[in-house]
Amino acid sequence: MLKHRVIPCVLLKNWQLVKSIHFDSFRTIGHPTSTARIYNSRNVDELIVLDIDASLNNEEINTEIITDIANECFMPLTIGGGIKTIDDIYKVLNAGADKVAINSKALKDLDFIKQASSIFGSQCIVCSIDVKKIDGKYKVFTKKDGILDINPLELAKKYQEYGAGEILLTSIDNEGSTKGYDLELIKLFKDELEIPIILNGGMGEPHHAVEAIQNGADAVAAAYIFHFSQYTPNDIKKELVKCNIDSRIIDN
Amino acid sequence: MLNNQIVIIDYNMGNLRSVQKAFEKVGCDAVITNNHKIIKNASKVVLPGVGAFKDGMKNLEELGLIDILNEEVLENKKPFLGICLGMQLIASKSYENGETDGLGWVDAEVVKFDFTDYDKKLKIPHVGWNNVSYKNNNLLFDGIANNSDFYFVHSYYFKTNVDIVTSTTDYGFDFVSSVNKNNIYAFQFHPEKSQTAGLKLIENFVNINGEL
Numbered sequence: 410m411l412k413h414r415v416i417p418c419v420l421l422k423n424w425q426l427v428k429s430i431h432f433d434s435f436r437t438i439g440h441p442t443s444t445a446r447i448y449n450s451r452n453v454d455e456l457i458v459l460d461i462d463a464s465l466n467n468e469e470i471n472t473e474i475i476t477d478i479a480n481e482c483f484m485p486l487t488i489g490g491g492i493k494t495i496d497d498i499y500k501v502l503n504a505g506a507d508k509v510a511i512n513s514k515a516l517k518d519l520d521f522i523k524q525a526s527s528i529f530g531s532q533c534i535v536c537s538i539d540v541k542k543i544d545g546k547y548k549v550f551t552k553k554d555g556i557l558d559i560n561p562l563e564l565a566k567k568y569q570e571y572g573a574g575e576i577l578l579t580s581i582d583n584e585g586s587t588k589g590y591d592l593e594l595i596k597l598f599k600d601e602l603e604i605p606i607i608l609n610g611g612m613g614e615p616h617h618a619v620e621a622i623q624n625g626a627d628a629v630a631a632a633y634i635f636h637f638s639q640y641t642p643n644d645i646k647k648e649l650v651k652c653n654i655d656s657r658i659i660d661n
Numbered sequence: 662m663l664n665n666q667i668v669i670i671d672y673n674m675g676n677l678r679s680v681q682k683a684f685e686k687v688g689c690d691a692v693i694t695n696n697h698k699i700i701k702n703a704s705k706v707v708l709p710g711v712g713a714f715k716d717g718m719k720n721l722e723e724l725g726l727i728d729i730l731n732e733e734v735l736e737n738k739k740p741f742l743g744i745c746l747g748m749q750l751i752a753s754k755s756y757e758n759g760e761t762d763g764l765g766w767v768d769a770e771v772v773k774f775d776f777t778d779y780d781k782k783l784k785i786p787h788v789g790w791n792n793v794s795y796k797n798n799n800l801l802f803d804g805i806a807n808n809s810d811f812y813f814v815h816s817y818y819f820k821t822n823v824d825i826v827t828s829t830t831d832y833g834f835d836f837v838s839s840v841n842k843n844n845i846y847a848f849q850f851h852p853e854k855s856q857t858a859g860l861k862l863i864e865n866f867v868n869i870n871g872e873l
Binding site for chain 2: 410411412413414449452454455479480483484485502503504505506507508527528529530531532533574575600602603604605627628657659
């Protein structure tokens with residue numbers, strides 16, 4: 410049986426790992442390589458690393474840091490932030506990543522997703538969508554342009570049509586809040602897509618993951634809970650199993 | 662007869678570095694190459710791969726690797742490890758983006774998951790950790806508990822009627838997750854990304870006696 414994944418998501422800024430609240434007010438939480446090493450030793454299902462300012466500042470992909478992180482990972486590694494060209498994807502994969510998360514570039518250029526997925530395969534292309542709720546409606550959000558008049562579900566369907574293999578769906582409102590995932594948001598997506606959805610933003614206790622999956626998430630990503638609480642990814646997975654949700658538990 | 666060199670075939674298809682790292686982790690230096698001479702001198706051959714079947718075959722052809730692989734694996738019987746796309750490429754053909762011939766080392770086809778007629782529409786690609794159930798004795802599963810979780814990420818799967826299946830995995834139905842024919846070992850999942858169990862499998866490959 411396929412297991413529901415619990416994925417630590419770590420944010421990179423100035424080559425340091427940071428944790429944000431609503432993608433803002435950053436706190437440095439350590440060195441990326443040592444964090445990756447710890448997650449690997451804890452047998453996490455997967456790791457997502459996003460360089461949140463790479464697109465904003467038009468930064469080049471830092472393959473050195475990706476290589477350092479990848480060297481510690483014997484689990485799947487997704488890297489995102491600042492990917493603009495096919496060559497960028499080659500670089501990231503050659504540095505040891507398995508998948509790339511694409512956000513800004515995908516918004517601007519759907520054909521890029523088509524091209525990337527035809528070269529690297531859909532399984533390699535994760536499209537990342539940041540969402541904010543305005544006047545009771547969900548809209549796509551970017552750090553550079555703010556709120557866009559784009560319906561996130563319609564966008565996700567487009568990404569799927571153009572070859573994306575997974576959607577990383579982040580609620581900016583819930584991100585860093587520890588109040589739980591945006592269940593209303595995931596309910597909108599439930600059964601609407603053929604590709605898996607990784608829900609991100611808001612996990613503060615293990616049961617939040619149960620709620621997310623029961624309401625339609627295929628996998629959950631989280632950052633805050635792993636850095637600022639006593640919970641480990643395995644604690645989350647034990648809670649899933651307790652609630653009859655298939656999960657992979659490795660005793661360390 | 663040969664130096665004890667493992668080669669990871671570089672044909673511009675994906676996560677070669679991940680595979681190399683896994684070999685390093687079990688104490689074996691594997692070299693990433695598409696140099697014909699180095700491949701000929703190697704003792705074992707690894708064909709990893711992430712990406713589309715058609716591009717995979719095209720790249721192998723353009724790099725002149727098809728004849729070399731046939732020689733080294735089929736004729737010289739060097740232990741061969743195919744991973745993900747590297748497993749699919751040994752089939753007779755695939756239906757990914759149109760029909761494409763594969764290396765044809767085993768009588769098999771590669772087809773897309775299709776859950777149209779299922780009550781529960783499973784997601785495609787099949788991404789994540791899933792149990793691998795052994796069907797036959799396979800050297801490479803030595804020391805790994807049956808039904809261990811391995812990491813999968815694929816939309817197409819391997820279909821064969823030939824008795825080469827060494828494990829199956831349940832995703833809506835039991836599909837073939839690994840095969841073995843003589844010196845050829847191939848896995849749909851990614852041992853290099855499957856932590857302890859995966860590294861053990863890689864170690865088992867390193868420890869196979871090369872002179873079969």
